[in-house]
Structures are given as structure tokens and as C-alpha cells.
Amino acid sequence: MRLVVTGRDGQVAASLLEAGQAAAGVEVIAIGRPQLDLSRPDTVIEAIAAAKPDIVVSAAAYTAVDQAEDEPDLAFAVNAVGAGKVAQAAACLGVPVIHLSTDYVFDGTKAGAYEETDETAPRNAYGVSKLAGEQAVAAANPRHLILRTAWAYSPFSRNFVKTMLKLANDRDEIAVVADQWGNPTSAIDIADAILHAATMLHENKGSAAFGIYHLAGTGETNWSGFARHILDTSRVFGGPWARVRDIATMDYPTKARRPANSRLSTAKFTATYGWTAPEWQQSAKEIVSRLLDGQTGHASNV
Numbered sequence: 001m002r003l004v005v006t007g008r009d010g011q012v013a014a015s016l017l018e019a020g021q022a023a024a025g026v027e028v029i030a031i032g033r034p035q036l037d038l039s040r041p042d043t044v045i046e047a048i049a050a051a052k053p054d055i056v057v058s059a060a061a062y063t064a065v066d067q068a069e070d071e072p073d074l075a076f077a078v079n080a081v082g083a084g085k086v087a088q089a090a091a092c093l094g095v096p097v098i099h100l101s102t103d104y105v106f107d108g109t110k111a112g113a114y115e116e117t118d119e120t121a122p123r124n125a126y127g128v129s130k131l132a133g134e135q136a137v138a139a140a141n142p143r144h145l146i147l148r149t150a151w152a153y154s155p156f157s158r159n160f161v162k163t164m165l166k167l168a169n170d171r172d173e174i175a176v177v178a179d180q181w182g183n184p185t186s187a188i189d190i191a192d193a194i195l196h197a198a199t200m201l202h203e204n205k206g207s208a209a210f211g212i213y214h215l216a217g218t219g220e221t222n223w224s225g226f227a228r229h230i231l232d233t234s235r236v237f238g239g240p241w242a243r244v245r246d247i248a249t250m251d252y253p254t255k256a257r258r259p260a261n262s263r264l265s266t267a268k269f270t271a272t273y274g275w276t277a278p279e280w281q282q283s284a285k286e287i288v289s290r291l292l293d294g295q296t297g298h299a300s301n302v
């Protein structure tokens with residue numbers, strides 16, 4: 001089975017490249033700029049067709065959440081128009097597309113975990129562009145698996161875990177928002193879930209498993225709780241540590257509004273695909289250990 005993933009440097013793409021090296025019968029190929037540039041839709045179909053995929057993983061995206069407030073047209077071009085072109089390319093080749101989306105399609109006002117059937121209402125330009133991307137993907141390819149995830153981190157690229165460890169090298173105390181809740185999700189786990197689902201889709205040509213699903217780490221916390229676990233784990237391993245001070249969202253203003261509740265129910269994905277993410281604390285511990293050991297390189301691309 002050949003998985004072609006859009007984007008080379010993102011957390012999920014890097015994690016898939018790494019996972020593909022260890023998975024029997026799986027080849028993962030990442031394609032990105034200049035061959036594939038989501039802001040230039042004319043490049044997409046040719047680049048994907050040349051890679052000869054069995055399944056396409058649509059992971060590349062415009063992810064600068066605050067910057068998207070100043071560049072909504074570019075965010076929309078990449079996350080909506082570009083994502084739709086990726087799905088169209090897969091459809092032209094007669095193969096499924098697995099598309100990565102986000103918790104930011106919700107407004108965060110629900111009391112409990114969001115389910116796939118809950119009403120979407122993004123609060124920022126990034127969320128608007130990603131929701132439009134979901135719609136474009138679904139319209140372009142009926143064989144779509146849209147995976148909404150949240151709070152992703154990994155040994156690769158920029159993310160919250162790496163930021164906390166870096167800040168702890170220079171500070172005794174770090175102020176972290178305590179009134180936003182969600183499910184920290186390891187991109188290593190996301191890659192494992194994608195490979196698991198892709199294998200099932202490849203072996204079963206039916207369409208019963210397609211649609212929108214939530215995919216996130218097991219368990220919930222707030223950002224400050226996540227930070228404490230990262231730094232306490234780091235201290236156990238002999239790495240940097242700092243105290244975490246709880247602050248409110250209003251004390252840390254950002255250009256883009258974030259949802260207060262990003263919790264996602266993953267019951268549908270578990271029931272359909274028989275896969276559940278590990279407890280987030282365990283996955284975070286493994287990533288912190290890797291980062292402290294300097295194991296941040298990823299597989300070279302074909």
C-alpha cells in the first residue's frame with residue numbers, strides 16, 4: 001500500500017514517514033513545494049498523480065492561526081481550495097483521501113466533548129478555512145475520511161511541548177492559560193491511527209467507513225495542566241523544569257479567538273476502526289523523552 005501525504009515538514013507528515021519505515025507492506029511518500037503547492041491549485045493534480053498513490057493523506061495546511069486573521073484569503077486558498085484539489089486528485093485516480101482537520105471548526109461553548117454531529121461554528125479565520133476545506137473535500141471525493149484532531153505535538157516541527165521545554169531553559173516560571181480545555185494529541189499516535197485506518201480502507205473497497213471522525217488523545221486537561229505534565233516529566237528525566245502559573249485567556253490576548261472547549265469525543269472512530277489513542281500523559285512522556293534524547297530527526301523522503 002502506497003500512502004502519498006501532502007506536505008513534507010509538518011508534524012503528521014514527518015510522523016507518517018517515520019511510521020512507514022517500520023510498517024510492513026507500507027510505503028509512505030511525502031510531496032510538497034515546489035512540486036505540490038496548495039496555494040497554486042494547478043500543481044496539485046499532476047504532483048499527486050505522479051506519485052501513484054493507493055491512498056492520499058491530505059496533511060498540508062496553512063496553520064498560522066493568528067496570522068490567518070491578517071491573511072484570510074491565503075488561509076482559505078490553502079485550507080479550502082487547495083484541500084479540495086487534493087481530494088479531487090484522489091478522486092480522479094479512484095483512490096480515497098484522508099484529510100486532517102481541526103477542533104477549531106467548533107466555537108468551544110459546549111459543556112462536554114464535541115461529537116461529529118455537533119453544529120460547527122468557527123471563531124477565527126483559520127477555523128473558517130478548515131471548515132470550508134472539510135466541505136470541499138467531501139464535495140470532491142465521496143471516498144473521504146475527514147479526521148478532526150486537536151492540540152497536536154511531536155518531536156517534529158514547532159509545537160507546545162517543544163516550546164515549554166525551550167522556555168524552561170530560560171525561565172523559572174511560565175504563565176500558561178488555564179481556562180481552555182482539550183485533548184493533547186501526539187502526531188505519532190495520529191500517524192498510527194492513519195496507517196490503521198488506511199489499511200482497512202485499502203482492504204475494504206466499500207464506503208461504510210468514510211465520513212467525518214474525531215481523532216484525539218485519550219483524556220483531557222487544560223493548557224497549564226499539559227504544561228505541568230511536560231515539565232514534571234522533563235525534570236524526572238533530568239531535563240529543564242519551571243513552575244507553571246495559571247492565567248486566564250484574557251490575560252494572554254491573541255489575534256485569533258480560541259475555543260474554551262476543544263474536547264473531542266472519539267467514540268465513533270473507536271467503534272468503526274477499533275483504534276483508541278493512548279492516555280495523553282503516556283504519549284506526552286514518550287515525546288518528552290525523545291526530545292531530551294535528541295531523537296528529532298525524521299525519515300528521509302523519496
